[in-house]
Amino acid sequence: MFGILLTVSLFSQGLTIVGYGKSFITAFPENLSQFYPNTSRSLRVTALHDGTFVDIFYNGSSTPTQTIPNLMKGQTVTVVFPKSAEVYQLDNSTQSIRINSSKIIVVHSVSTANFTINTISAQTNIVQPDENLGMNYLIPSLNYTTFLTTFGISQSTTYNSFRLIIINAEDTENNITIVKNISDKIQLVNFTIPSYQLIQLQADASLMMVNSSCKIAVLLTHPCLHKTNCTCSMIVNQILPVRLQGQNFVVPFVQGITQRQLFMTSNDEASSLSQNNNQLTPSSSGYLSLSDMNNQYVTASSNVSLRLISPGLFIELIPENQFAACYMLPFYSNSKLAVVIAKTDSTAQVGLGTHTIVTSAWSVISNTQYSKAEITSSDPLALIWTTSSKIAVYIVEQSGETIFGGPAIPINEQPGSGCMLPGEFVVGDQPLKWTESLDYCTNPERGFACFINENLQIEFARQVNTTNVEGWIGLRQSLMTTAWYWQTNTTSASSSVNYVYWANGQPRANKIEICASLSLNGTDDFKWKSARCCKKKLPVCYKQPKNFGPLIMIATRYIS
Template sequence: MFAILLTVSLFSQGLTIVGHGKSFITAFPENLGFFYRNTSNSLRVTALHDNTFVDIFFNGSSTPTKKILNLMLGKTETVVFPKSAEVYQLNYSTQSIRINSTKNIVVHSVSSANFTINTISAQTNVVQPNANLGINYLIPSLNYTNFLTTFGISQSTSSFTRYDSFRLIIINAEDTENNITIVKNISDKIQLVNFTIPSYQLIQLQADDSMMMVKTSHKIAVLLTHPCLDKTNCSCSMIVNQILPVRFQGQNFVVPHIQGITQRQLVMTSNDEASSLSQNNTELTPSSSGYLSLSDLNTQYVTASSDVSLRLISPGLFIELIPEHMFAGCYLLPFYSNSKLAVVIAKTDSTAQVSLGSNTIDTSAWSEISNTQYSKAEITSSDPLALIWTTSSKIVVYIVDKSGDTIFGGPAIPINEQPAPNGCMIPGEFVVGYQLLKWTESLAYCTKLEREFACPINKYIQIEFTKQVNKTNVEGWIGLRQSLMTTEWYWQTSATSASSSVDYVNWANGQPRANKLEICASLSLNGKDDFKWKTARCCKKKLPVCYKPPKIFIL
């Protein structure tokens, strides 16, 4: 039996610890933009490693429709799609777009349509890597009339019933038939709607306010959209945002002030129907539409009583707010317009450690946020692609673009979860060999690949390994070995490089064993035991695990 959920929020635009990966799936929603015709749709692919090759599959093709060859670190390739790529029918479609790469990339989706210099339908969206997708999603209660009433907007599209509601695009992210269940609340009664989606196909539905949840048998991507969202100046703009699984929620948020926004509300989605939101220990009371108002437009700190998703909304603008526990160490900012603004939030005592590119952000740019440990800075960039990073406490960064009278944007793309002392660090790459080898043979194999023997010298490298490795039922060698002279364990990264310092270990229970014949270390590759280490005889044959260390990301 499903509980009745409190789902009164709207859009979710890209929320995760890291936004890079090797496989993505997305689609371009319809951009009517009050009947603008010259719609431009594109994907911007940025490489995080040299010699990156990308295949893009469109409209159900089993062979790449487009290719990007040999993309280098920090370089961006723009792939343009025709207007026919937009998903406009309420039904099944093959118009999904899959992006596969040989190395980690980030993907940014851009859609725009101009009519005059002051009216533009524009939207950007961070395409989430498949690793961030899931099988359980909360769907906001979307009442278009309530939204317009809240902001005092007259519905200019009232004669077109197809625009009276938001839309939900569900994309099957896997190469198998996907069983979908939509949970609805109709007159306080739970109803289930069941159907299937074929491999990599999608379905577009009207997102009425009865929708509560989507549950699936395999991973999906979920987009909420409106092709012609009314604004206050008798125009409209397409909106698109990607909802993430329920695990991407939190309780503490810093709500930023956005230049040019004079009206704003908060909307909240939670599994807990009793969840509430407080500001300065005062509970915020929802309006009849379910929206929550802050005392003023300044940047403020709010706390939820249980895990929630929180959004800041304004006519034409929907920004997913990043929970405090998911702040990161480095962000990539892909800008679209000539007005390039970043809103940065950092702990007040660590603002001197925050940089834009190679330059520390000037102290005069920071202003303290009342009743919090945080400060805010509004930073402009001269480049279409920028990096903001910190060497100490984690930060959060939002992109604010402006074209004509349209303000759009959302969270920047988190590249690295942890702060780094020398810049924006690109995570290392793991490679698991296909042939069973002895320990010394495995070391030589990694050296031939111009990689190190995998050495998870700290928990962050170990965690990164668990995210990247393709699980298998065999074991793999790592560069950990015991000295015959001292019996101490040491790291052997390559044939000529060794370190005696072993400060982090992930031994399985009962390990390491005191066996003079077992002086090498391996780990399980099936993931069932958290990739724990154990001792083994060096002459045993296992898969070599190689590693390319992190490097500084320079644009």
């Protein structure tokens, strides 16, 4: 891809991905579906901790259009939006939707259209938390006419190109650069997007890359993607930034999807894809076919994004380095199928809900260390988890002749006992001394925050509301040995210090700064420093991880 230089995000974003956060931004693409007017569009919001308050901002409003109060762990609210929420024009728009919450949540989007009695056009999408957004995106160079030819579709349409929706995720003007390749010449198009607004563009095969000065969300869509049965279905794919690409993939082939191709996007023009040590040769339009349908493990020579494409279905594949330990599955149809990929020697530790998946459900993927299971569920919300090696989970649903779905929502990266929620960080309201903070945090449900590993530091960055003050953590220096140790009342944290995240020049070597605080400002990357214990700072507490569930659909809210 012509070697354009890309930047890497800061530590606080990490190189891993989870589906939860405290702030989100999205939009509803246009859903034509044979021009049938009976369309619906909604968001499902699920709380991961008790006492969660959610604010929804719609259509440029600076005050919440709707507030959802006091959600408990596992409760889900469906928020329905009007037809006017669909982004149909090619230009700037205020039709973005922002979701902010007091504690971590997950957000899932669905758009449907009924155009016959038995067939529904439906597309679902994980709304990525702001943490997963970036400033550098590679765009699949898809030509719509070539797409139709590849899958043997002869229908013509007025909408002869894909579309790209770029949403400014920050409260400041965002400078955007579109990189195009026209007749082997690079062309740059520059423009700005105001705070929290969006722009919709045509996305033909010349469009390569989007770079920005601040975080953006990027949606690849088509309002009426033709299929082989003289119908069409809207598609939507939220593109992940370059930093979340990978090299190794297990392709989730599913019975019933007869036409399928892979499409690879990479910043390295020499990048190639191989299967069982055999290089896959792309067609002139860039599509790749697997040579062995029983061996679904493919490897790229450099970091890429990979999509499984079928008429009416785009699935962004989960790289092996981003497998997780727990997934939430929001279902919408009566045909609820989960495709689970796990290491063969750990399939006995994979569960659905409260039970492990039966041995007979698994089939070995040849020439790999993985097995696959296709699991059906009777519930509209389900959990799939592992207590050992990480897994990948995809949702595949069918309504009439329409197949839709994509990756499930990753909840936790670290295997535990069942589907474990991340622990909850609680920052006190009033500044206290270090010893007072220890007393404040210590009770049967929580203790002083002890960052015994990098995972906890990253989790804190995901959850905390940033301020310009500092907070006490459970780290102090021994007067006897001068060694630093963790002061904890839980059995899961070790007193020894094996991980540190000190700011430059910290800790200072003196006998009066023997307690540790951290910055609550994300721009400082939440670095630690030594301080006098008698200083007053906000106490930072930690509630241990809990098992997630049960999941409950509790209400429907309407945005007018």
